[in-house]
Amino acid sequence: MAVPLKKSDNITLSIRNLSKIFKGRDEKVVALDEVSLDVREGELFTLLGPSGCGKTTTLRCIAGFEKPTSGKIHFLGRDYTAIPPFRRNIGMVFQSYALFPHLSIYENVAYGLKTRKLPHREIEEKVDSILRMVGLEATRHRKSSELSGGQQQRIALARALVYNPQLLLLDEPLSNLDAKLRVYMREEIRRIQKQARVTTIYVTHDQEEALSISDRIAVMHAGRASQVGTPDEIYEDPNSIRVAAFIGQANFLECRVIKQARESLVLTFPSAEKITLKGISNRLWDFPHPEGVLFVRPNHMEIFPRPGKANTLRGKVKFILYLGSVVRHFIEVFQGRAPQEVLVDTDRRIKGVYEGEEVALGFHADDIRLFPPDQKDQLQKE
Amino acid sequence: MAGSLKEQLRKIELTPYLVLGLTLIILLVFIVYPLSRVVFNSFLESGDVPAIKNLTLANFSQFSRSTLYRSALLNSLTVGLLCVLFSCLLGIPMAYFVAKTEVPFKTAFITLGTLPLILPPFVGAYSWILLFGRQGVVNYFLSELFGFVLPDIYGAPGVIIAMSMSYYPFVFLLTYGALLSADPCIEESAEIMGASRLRVIRTVTLPLVIPSIAASALIVFMRAVGNFGVPALLGGNFYVLPTLIYFQVTGFFNLNTAGAIALVNVAMVGIAIILSQYVMARRSYVTITGTTQAARISSNRILKWVGTAFCLGVIFFSLLPHMTVIFTSFTEGWAGTRYPTKFSLENYRRIFQFCGTPIKNSLFLATTATLVAAVVGTLLSYISVRKRFRGRWILDLTVMLPFILPGIVVGVAILIGFSSGLIILSGTWMIMVIGFFIRRMPYIFRSTAASLSQIDVAVEEASTIAGATWATTFLKITLPLMAPGILAGAIISFSTLMGELSTTIILYSARWKTITVAIIEFLFSATIGPAYALGTILILMVLSAIALANRLLGRKMSQMFKMV
Numbered sequence: 040m041a042v043p044l045k046k047s048d049n050i051t052l053s054i055r056n057l058s059k060i061f062k063g064r065d066e067k068v069v070a071l072d073e074v075s076l077d078v079r080e081g082e083l084f085t086l087l088g089p090s091g092c093g094k095t096t097t098l099r100c101i102a103g104f105e106k107p108t109s110g111k112i113h114f115l116g117r118d119y120t121a122i123p124p125f126r127r128n129i130g131m132v133f134q135s136y137a138l139f140p141h142l143s144i145y146e147n148v149a150y151g152l153k154t155r156k157l158p159h160r161e162i163e164e165k166v167d168s169i170l171r172m173v174g175l176e177a178t179r180h181r182k183s184s185e186l187s188g189g190q191q192q193r194i195a196l197a198r199a200l201v202y203n204p205q206l207l208l209l210d211e212p213l214s215n216l217d218a219k220l221r222v223y224m225r226e227e228i229r230r231i232q233k234q235a236r237v238t239t240i241y242v243t244h245d246q247e248e249a250l251s252i253s254d255r256i257a258v259m260h261a262g263r264a265s266q267v268g269t270p271d272e273i274y275e276d277p278n279s280i281r282v283a284a285f286i287g288q289a290n291f292l293e294c295r296v297i298k299q300a301r302e303s304l305v306l307t308f309p310s311a312e313k314i315t316l317k318g319i320s321n322r323l324w325d326f327p328h329p330e331g332v333l334f335v336r337p338n339h340m341e342i343f344p345r346p347g348k349a350n351t352l353r354g355k356v357k358f359i360l361y362l363g364s365v366v367r368h369f370i371e372v373f374q375g376r377a378p379q380e381v382l383v384d385t386d387r388r389i390k391g392v393y394e395g396e397e398v399a400l401g402f403h404a405d406d407i408r409l410f411p412p413d414q415k416d417q418l419q420k421e
Numbered sequence: 422m423a424g425s426l427k428e429q430l431r432k433i434e435l436t437p438y439l440v441l442g443l444t445l446i447i448l449l450v451f452i453v454y455p456l457s458r459v460v461f462n463s464f465l466e467s468g469d470v471p472a473i474k475n476l477t478l479a480n481f482s483q484f485s486r487s488t489l490y491r492s493a494l495l496n497s498l499t500v501g502l503l504c505v506l507f508s509c510l511l512g513i514p515m516a517y518f519v520a521k522t523e524v525p526f527k528t529a530f531i532t533l534g535t536l537p538l539i540l541p542p543f544v545g546a547y548s549w550i551l552l553f554g555r556q557g558v559v560n561y562f563l564s565e566l567f568g569f570v571l572p573d574i575y576g577a578p579g580v581i582i583a584m585s586m587s588y589y590p591f592v593f594l595l596t597y598g599a600l601l602s603a604d605p606c607i608e609e610s611a612e613i614m615g616a617s618r619l620r621v622i623r624t625v626t627l628p629l630v631i632p633s634i635a636a637s638a639l640i641v642f643m644r645a646v647g648n649f650g651v652p653a654l655l656g657g658n659f660y661v662l663p664t665l666i667y668f669q670v671t672g673f674f675n676l677n678t679a680g681a682i683a684l685v686n687v688a689m690v691g692i693a694i695i696l697s698q699y700v701m702a703r704r705s706y707v708t709i710t711g712t713t714q715a716a717r718i719s720s721n722r723i724l725k726w727v728g729t730a731f732c733l734g735v736i737f738f739s740l741l742p743h744m745t746v747i748f749t750s751f752t753e754g755w756a757g758t759r760y761p762t763k764f765s766l767e768n769y770r771r772i773f774q775f776c777g778t779p780i781k782n783s784l785f786l787a788t789t790a791t792l793v794a795a796v797v798g799t800l801l802s803y804i805s806v807r808k809r810f811r812g813r814w815i816l817d818l819t820v821m822l823p824f825i826l827p828g829i830v831v832g833v834a835i836l837i838g839f840s841s842g843l844i845i846l847s848g849t850w851m852i853m854v855i856g857f858f859i860r861r862m863p864y865i866f867r868s869t870a871a872s873l874s875q876i877d878v879a880v881e882e883a884s885t886i887a888g889a890t891w892a893t894t895f896l897k898i899t900l901p902l903m904a905p906g907i908l909a910g911a912i913i914s915f916s917t918l919m920g921e922l923s924t925t926i927i928l929y930s931a932r933w934k935t936i937t938v939a940i941i942e943f944l945f946s947a948t949i950g951p952a953y954a955l956g957t958i959l960i961l962m963v964l965s966a967i968a969l970a971n972r973l974l975g976r977k978m979s980q981m982f983k984m985v
């Protein structure tokens with residue numbers, strides 16, 4: 040059953056309840072478990088998740104290299120699963136680049152145009168212009184093995200884009216490059232993708248890369264899409280401890296939740312400290328459990344010299360890292376049996392906060408989220 | 422509804438199914454069918470119609486009734502085991518010396534040590550008689566100078582010597598490879614723990630190479646018990662199973678009995694395979710890591726000189742028969758007199774007068790069979806490597822089966838399969854091409870599978886996603902990348918087919934005599950000169966094919982034979 044699409048959404052690719060089960064000799068691997076995603080026209084959509092979560096499998100199902108066990112993939116309203124891969128008009132960049140080793144750079148890029156039986160002149164023009172776009176027009180007669188990793192990467196991108204595919208798939212395209220080149224290339228990819236205006240699905244396990252490059256991100260875990268949203272939604276407003284922990288730095292504190300009249304909440308901590316939050320949003324107010332896990336990003340925490348301030352938690356500064364744009368404080372708090380570490384990021388050094396000193400920690404109602412207690416076990420992982 | 426079915430069909434690519442399906446049918450018709458017929462027919466008395474009620478063990482009962490059969494069985498076993506023993510005695514020390522000591526000319530030793538594998542054994546075999554036989558050259562001098570002669574080597578000793586000298590390279594090359602790749606740290610740590618050199622060899626080095634030795638021993642055994650030419654020439658009254666099969670086929674045209682003997686021959690090989698698997702499995706704790714660290718080399722001077730002498734000796738004696746062939750081909754009336762009396766090209770003149778057809782036949786048959794094997798073998802290795810499906814091992818086993826089976830058994834199978842029944846091809850060149858092609862396809866299968874598994878699947882997927890159909894991807898991407906593997910396999914296939922005798926001898930007909938048949942006919946009638954002139958031409962053709970392959974592929978000959 041295809042879900043009818045609203046024109047206004049501009050959704051080009053729609054994945055519904057996609058499941059993929061690999062049957063081994065004696066065990067079954069559920070690589071994808073009822074994944075549903077919608078990708079909008081022209082956007083750079085990222086699949087982000089730890090190793091083995093099913094990103095590549097999703098991509099290969101879209102490309103047609105894997106047959107889904109169940110579920111539907113629709114592209115512009117047409118059932119994709121009935122079309123063989125070579126007719127899907129997709130561009131794909133492989134993790135290993137998979138350039139044709141026996142062909143020259145020119146022939147590599149021209150390959151998809153030749154299979155489309157374009158006239159010779161046109162092929163030449165298109166190849167030249169795409170090579171110019173990736174800045175490698177000088178290498179056209181070389182063999183792929185003679186290029187550096189970054190150059191091969193760009194050739195792979197050019198080869199995938201040259202025939203104006205309707206969809207571009209990139210599987211960890213930067214994982215074989217060194218750190219500096221990775222940062223440069225991800226900006227390049229973003230630039231080229233916007234220039235070509237091609238709907239793109241980008242796979243990575245690097246959360247920083249995902250945040251910086253994507254229009255929207257699907258965070259995947261164990262064959263499921265945990266959350267789909269823009270980078271800031273994912274970062275600021277994760278829908279589970281798992282997503283919160285996977286993206287960026289996060290602090291988690293267990294607490295009890297007591298509701299008071301007029302939209303205010305009292306949180307009590309194992310250390311018997313108490314924080315009252317006023318003027319809270321509906322979502323916090325609607326939190327249905329008597330206890331929960333408080334989530335707050337390090338840059339949303341406040342730090343005060345001297346403990347004992349009202350509505351704060353007591354802690355002790357273990358050490359301070361000065362990272363230039365950020366000052367990171369590692370603070371020990373005593374919540375429950377073992378001491379717990381809390382990170383606090385500030386943009387400058389704070390007077391009176393030194394290593395070994397006791398401090399007070401606070402946060403604002405807008406910056407925190409509460410997660411239900413049954414997600415506690417997600418804390419151990421990662 | 423009909424329209425949508427048509428639509429559906431158009432969406433599936435049919436080419437791969439058609440091409441690969443056809444390939445599998447070829448496998449069924451040309452390997453599975455004839456081999457099943459042999460098994461079935463060997464339980465039928467000749468003349469009986471194939472029916473379940475006619476099945477009988479009569480053909481096998483010969484082995485309990487006839488002393489000829491029993492002794493042939495025993496002789497085959499003896500030849501096989503002794504060849505393994507001697508091949509090991511020659512090959513293992515030579516491998517050790519080349520891998521682990523400072524002997525000079527290592528590359529030359531390896532190349533020359535590979536040569537006997539390429540040169541057909543039976544071509545040189547008769548030289549042993551010329552040199553060391555009762556009337557042999559060596560005996561002339563011995564009796565003149567010292568007044569004694571060598572014991573007669575005609576019969577069992579000749580057969581065993583000639584085969585061991587031809588097959589020792591298997592042991593040499595495989596053991597050498599294992600010694601090179603064995604992690605030197607293991608030996609070093611044993612030495613640090615205070616083990617003496619000999620103790621290190623016995624307790625550490627040897628166990629490390631045992632699997633390779635077992636594998637090569639198995640190959641030597643298979644080759645030795647399956648060889649027809651050498652015992653036919655040197656055996657005299659010393660019969661082995663292949664010669665027995667030959668007489669059943671050509672003497673009595675009793676294919677069913679031949680089939681039964683063939684089955685016994687195969688059973689012997691089967692038991693050997695199981696035993697060697699057992700040895701290899703039990704030693705599977707060996708860790709042969711692919712370290713880039715060079716093997717540790719002993720700098721002992723005595724070892725160096727002993728090693729050099731040993732290697733030179735082995736190479737000299739193993740190539741002596743073929744050198745004799747070339748030398749003798751330019752003489753007249755030699756062997757039988759003390760010195761060659763006259764050098765001339767008379768032998769060559771004679772063979773070019775009479776033997777143009779066999780040379781042409783051999784070239785035609787070997788080329789055709791190689792081409793067929795290249796096409797089918799490449800497609801089969803593609804299926805095996807790329808289409809991961811359950812029961813893939815059945816495909817692999819079927820393709821490799823003719824490699825394991827003695828050549829003469831394959832010959833009998835093809836003859837039984839295609840001289841009666843649906844397809845009758847006996848007496849044509851086609852039946853020979855079939856035999857050749859299924860026997861050599863394993864070489865191409867292996868070498869193309871090796872190069873295919875080196876190719877990243879993503880490269881083919883990149884082609885598909887760029888819009889190429891299966892056929893385009895296969896032709897433009899996969900095939901060019903597999904080409905070195907195909908070429909290597911094809912050259913080995915071609916050059917060994919030029920010297921093929923065991924299958925040929927069963928399948929040839931008067932119109933389709935090959936060089937090897939011509940040579941063996943000359944030798945049977947003791948017409949040495951022309952036989953050796955033809956032999957020389959054969960050796961030259963084989964060597965130039967291999968040299969060409971080396972040029973094209975930039976690979977060493979010994980590497981090309983690694984897979985054998």
Ligand SMILES: Nc1ncnc2c1ncn2[C@@H]1O[C@H](COP(=O)(O)OP(=O)(O)OP(=O)(O)O)[C@@H](O)[C@H]1O
Pocket residue numbers: 061062063068069070088089090091092093094095096097244
């Ligand atoms: N061909 C296959 N056969 C069997 N299992 C497979 C196959 N391909 C993938 N899997 C399994 O499916 C799961 C998802 O694999 P997938 O390659 O999609 O992960 P991934 O998210 O791309 O991981 P990575 O970041 O390591 O590339 C894994 O558990 C993997 O072992």
Ligand SMILES: [Mg+2]
Pocket residue numbers: 094095096
């Ligand atoms: Mg992956």
